[in-house]
Amino acid sequence: MTEDILVGGWHSALMALERNPHLCREIWLLSKENRSSFIEREAVIATAGLRPQFVDRKTLTKIYGGDGHHGVVLKRKLPNLTPLKEFLNNLGDKKRKNPLILVLDRIQDPGNFGACLRVAACAGADAVIYPNNNSAQITSAVAQAASGALDVLKLVRVPNVANALRELSKIGIWLIGSAEAGDRSLYDVDFSLSTAIIVGNEGSGIRELTRNLCDIVVSLPSGGELSSLNVSNAATVLIYEALRQRISSSEMS
Numbered sequence: 431m432t433e434d435i436l437v438g439g440w441h442s443a444l445m446a447l448e449r450n451p452h453l454c455r456e457i458w459l460l461s462k463e464n465r466s467s468f469i470e471r472e473a474v475i476a477t478a479g480l481r482p483q484f485v486d487r488k489t490l491t492k493i494y495g496g497d498g499h500h501g502v503v504l505k506r507k508l509p510n511l512t513p514l515k516e517f518l519n520n521l522g523d524k525k526r527k528n529p530l531i532l533v534l535d536r537i538q539d540p541g542n543f544g545a546c547l548r549v550a551a552c553a554g555a556d557a558v559i560y561p562n563n564n565s566a567q568i569t570s571a572v573a574q575a576a577s578g579a580l581d582v583l584k585l586v587r588v589p590n591v592a593n594a595l596r597e598l599s600k601i602g603i604w605l606i607g608s609a610e611a612g613d614r615s616l617y618d619v620d621f622s623l624s625t626a627i628i629v630g631n632e633g634s635g636i637r638e639l640t641r642n643l644c645d646i647v648v649s650l651p652s653g654g655e656l657s658s659l660n661v662s663n664a665a666t667v668l669i670y671e672a673l674r675q676r677i678s679s680s681e682m683s
Contacts, residue, residue: 436570437506438499444474445578446506451478456505458483458490498574508568509580511587514594517557518601530672531603531626534560535591535636537661542566542632544575545662551579553673559586559594559626595643598626605644607636608664612649619648621672622679629665 434455437443446454457475461484475482485493494503521529532550537543543566550558566572567587573580588594595605606619607628621627628644630636641647650659650667659667 434505434507435573436494437504437573438494440502442578443502443504445581446504447474447478449581453507454478454480458485458493458503460490460501461486509585512584514586514588517584517586528624529556531556532558533626533628535628535640536564536631537566539632540566540569540571541575542662544572546665547576547579547583549666549669551582553669557584557586559588561591562587562589592639592643607641607644607647608668609635609647612647614648615651616648616668616671622675627668629661632661
């Protein structure tokens, strides 16, 4: 992994500037189009101790490595990671009721990885756990797909997903894996309990060892000729079903 990453777009840039200004290093804006946008956000940029550099579109695209910057590029340090032990201790200290965790088992594609982070952040997940080997890591491409999630989520990188799942199980976290040939439909499972949702590699899915550690493995129903979703789409369906159940349970209590 590189020490710094580039973030494009105001949404992701502002999230970093507001939440983690100490991680922000440089910012570039389009010389004409973004003058008004800069004025609106000048105080936030100044609070982070940055002085914007105004450049033309060709230069900004070259800095970012593509044209998906939407007129602003921020250079920032990698997000802070939370050790697994610290995360688990905090869960116990805060007596967090029924935590929701997303576990990524060897997701390779940066777009999928970032999209999974984004949906976890949108659903209010307590953390995303992922391995430090055989997996996508935090890069500029992941930051683009995550769209600000890097500065919202607790990111827990572990040397071994299986060991992390064992630790989660020890404290009463329900381990729910996802696979095309699952044991039950996701709609027949109670996600309102303390839950870790595990999704696997784009090609091979969750590993056999991971599957064996799960309390249950669910499948997503299919109504067409294709039998499986992209992993980030599957994660979206799963985590929002968990959110739906939790909202429903809260309203009834």
